[in-house]
Amino acid sequence: xxxxxxxxxxxxxxxxxxxxxxxxxxxxxxxxxxxxxxxxxxxxxxxxxxxxxxxxxxxxxxxxxxxxxxxxxxxxxxxxxxxxxxxxxxxxxxxxxxxxxxxxxxxxxxxxxxxxxxxxxxxxxxxxxxxxxxxxxxxxxxxxxxxxxxxxxxxxxxxxxxxxxxxxxxxxxxxxxxxxxxxxxxxxxxxxxxxxxxxxxxxxxxxxxxxxxxxxxxxxxxxxxxxxxxxxxxxxxxxxxxxxxxxxxxxxxxxxxxxxxxxxxxxx
Amino acid sequence: xxxxxxxxxxxxxxxxxxxxxxxxxxxxxxxxxxxxxxxxxxxxxxxxxxxxxxxxxxxxxxxxxxxxxxxxxxxxxxxxxxxxxxxxxxxxxxxxxxxxxxxxxxxxxxxxxxxxxxxxxxxxxxxxxxxxxxxxxxxxxxxxxxxxxxxxxxxxxxxxxxxxxxxxxxxxxxxxxxxxxxxxxxxxxxxxxxxxxxxxxxxxxxxxxxxxxxxxxxxxxxxxxxxxxxxxxxxxxxxxxxxxxxxxxxxxxxxxxxxxxxxxxxxxxxxxxxxxxxxxxxxxxxxxxxxxxxxxxxxxxxxxxxxxxxxxxxxxxxxxxxxxxxxxxxxxxxx
Numbered sequence: 001x002x003x004x005x006x007x008x009x010x011x012x013x014x015x016x017x018x019x020x021x022x023x024x025x026x027x028x029x030x031x032x033x034x035x036x037x038x039x040x041x042x043x044x045x046x047x048x049x050x051x052x053x054x055x056x057x058x059x060x061x062x063x064x065x066x067x068x069x070x071x072x073x074x075x076x077x078x079x080x081x082x083x084x085x086x087x088x089x090x091x092x093x094x095x096x097x098x099x100x101x102x103x104x105x106x107x108x109x110x111x112x113x114x115x116x117x118x119x120x121x122x123x124x125x126x127x128x129x130x131x132x133x134x135x136x137x138x139x140x141x142x143x144x145x146x147x148x149x150x151x152x153x154x155x156x157x158x159x160x161x162x163x164x165x166x167x168x169x170x171x172x173x174x175x176x177x178x179x180x181x182x183x184x185x186x187x188x189x190x191x192x193x194x195x196x197x198x199x200x201x202x203x204x205x206x207x208x209x210x211x212x213x214x215x216x217x218x219x220x221x222x223x224x225x226x227x228x229x230x231x232x233x234x235x236x237x238x239x240x241x242x243x244x245x246x247x248x249x250x251x252x253x254x255x256x257x258x259x260x261x262x263x264x265x266x267x268x
Numbered sequence: 269x270x271x272x273x274x275x276x277x278x279x280x281x282x283x284x285x286x287x288x289x290x291x292x293x294x295x296x297x298x299x300x301x302x303x304x305x306x307x308x309x310x311x312x313x314x315x316x317x318x319x320x321x322x323x324x325x326x327x328x329x330x331x332x333x334x335x336x337x338x339x340x341x342x343x344x345x346x347x348x349x350x351x352x353x354x355x356x357x358x359x360x361x362x363x364x365x366x367x368x369x370x371x372x373x374x375x376x377x378x379x380x381x382x383x384x385x386x387x388x389x390x391x392x393x394x395x396x397x398x399x400x401x402x403x404x405x406x407x408x409x410x411x412x413x414x415x416x417x418x419x420x421x422x423x424x425x426x427x428x429x430x431x432x433x434x435x436x437x438x439x440x441x442x443x444x445x446x447x448x449x450x451x452x453x454x455x456x457x458x459x460x461x462x463x464x465x466x467x468x469x470x471x472x473x474x475x476x477x478x479x480x481x482x483x484x485x486x487x488x489x490x491x492x493x494x495x496x497x498x499x500x501x502x503x504x505x506x507x508x509x510x511x512x513x514x515x516x517x518x519x520x521x522x523x524x525x526x527x528x529x530x531x532x533x534x535x536x537x538x539x540x541x542x543x544x545x546x547x548x549x550x551x552x553x554x555x556x557x558x559x560x561x562x563x564x565x566x567x568x569x570x571x572x573x574x575x576x577x578x579x580x581x582x583x584x585x586x587x588x589x590x591x592x593x594x595x596x597x598x599x600x601x602x603x
Binding site for chain 2: 035
């Protein structure tokens with residue numbers, strides 16, 4: 001075969017780079033394993049919107065297949081000739097970087113976003129304007145609404161007094177806002193549109209009978225109570241001015257500590 | 269430590285979301301480069317500079333390549349005698365106006381459709397305009413880097429046997445080494461392999477596969493850099509600073525254009541990078557990032573220097589930067 005002969009002659013030229021050819025194959029395999037691990041363990045939910053599960057799984061399989069072909073080619077000693085490519089990195093650099101990141105990611109699991117991130121990104125109860133139509137599909141029974149359902153409902157009809165007296169049963173993590181009095185905490189959740197990078201926190205202020213110090217930030221709580229309308233201080237997300245605003249507040253009756261759920265985020 | 273872990277999680281999130289699109293882009297660009305016959309395509313391009321530029325901007329739909337892939341293609345187009353209007357507009361538009369980039373932009377910004385639409389529209393307009401402007405210069409060699417221009421001349425005078433006259437080291441494209449000589453892959457297929465269909469398919473597999481690995485490794489390395497920068501900015505730069513920069517109409521556009529030029533992230537996945545600024549920066553500045561980034565950044569300037577004279581690259585950069593700024597400023601008043 002003519003082709004085989006020509007490939008052989010290539011391989012003899014590329015021999016000095018022998019360890020480098022392995023890095024490409026290992027980078028592909030390690031990323032395939034990493035994505036497969038995320039897909040199987042469900043950890044992908046901490047990173048991206050579940051809609052893209054198929055993409056992640058598909059990529060994992062493709063990467064593993066490409067990696068195996070590459071290893072097979074290396075073992076068969078037919079290295080490619082790609083000298084025509086304009087290269088920015090020295091050979092093996094990009095793959096090396098990918099390999100290091102994949103190994104680090106296999107060792108260090110992704111972290112659940114914390115109250116610290118929520119405070120940094122600025123909590124909001126009105127920025128979900130684009131999902132307003134969904135408000136009409138949420139559970140009609142107030143006590144069956146989740147935290148995100150409540151926010152959608154309020155966005156669809158932003159009149160706090162209209163919900164006064166409705167029973168509520170919601171879960172989320174604890175957030176302490178400086179501008180709120182000591183007997184208030186924020187019950188929050190992160191909402192993901194595309195991936196963890198764009199996750200933003202939403203929340204409902206909760207009025208406690210005790211001090212909020214009893215519930216440290218980031219603990220997960222399930223709170224039963226009744227909705228009331230109150231005028232409370234609220235901080236503007238953009239210019240950080242604190243103004244008094246009429247808001248919907250959950251007056252807590254029963255508070256139960258719960259373990260961090262397997263999928264702690266809400267998805268848009 | 270917690271902050272560092274947080275940054276690492278965001279970094280991973282960007283990579284995991286971008287990886288499928290990167291892989292898809294690499295697979296398609298590698299396969300289409302082999303399945304599309306560039307010579308036939310060139311013969312069908314319009315001769316009028318404006319039409320040429322307008323069509324050239326859309327050729328990206330056939331070659332879904334991002335910034336790294338389009339330079340070799342543009343070089344081949346110029347060598348094959350395509351007018352600079354077409355080649356330049358292709359170079360500037362191809363990284364944005366192609367199905368994969370439009371899809372990934374939609375995934376990231378589906379809730380703001382105007383960003384997706386205007387990204388395509390502005391990129392196309394800028395690419396066509398710049399292509400037309402440079403078509404005024406009739407002598408192509410004035411635009412091109414000396415060593416590249418020299419290669420252009422023999423190709424034009426001796427069309428039939430270009431491979432013999434030009435040093436094989438300088439030529440772009442895939443090659444097969446045969447009896448001590450290197451032959452361009454395309455001509456190798458057409459002469460030797462095309463006679464036997466199964467052999468033709470097998471012979472395409474190896475260069476296709478090598479191209480996939482090469483681009484994946486290179487663009488993946490760039491993606492790792494870009495994602496790291498985005499995650500670090502999100503976690504470690506004080507929110508007040510980001511907000512003060514990001515909420516003003518003009519400074520936010522300028523800041524995002526500068527960021528686009530520095531980060532050099534591949535256009536297939538740059539929407540996800542921009543997404544990390546969606547909450548703190550104005551829409552028009554995100555648009556500026558999405559339009560400017562794929563055309564001019566540190567990486568693509570490095571690649572373009574292999575075709576154009578430095579002076580021409582500076583002209584292009586100024587023209588594109590000004591157009592992007594004006595367009596996105598106008599956008600900011602309407603949306």
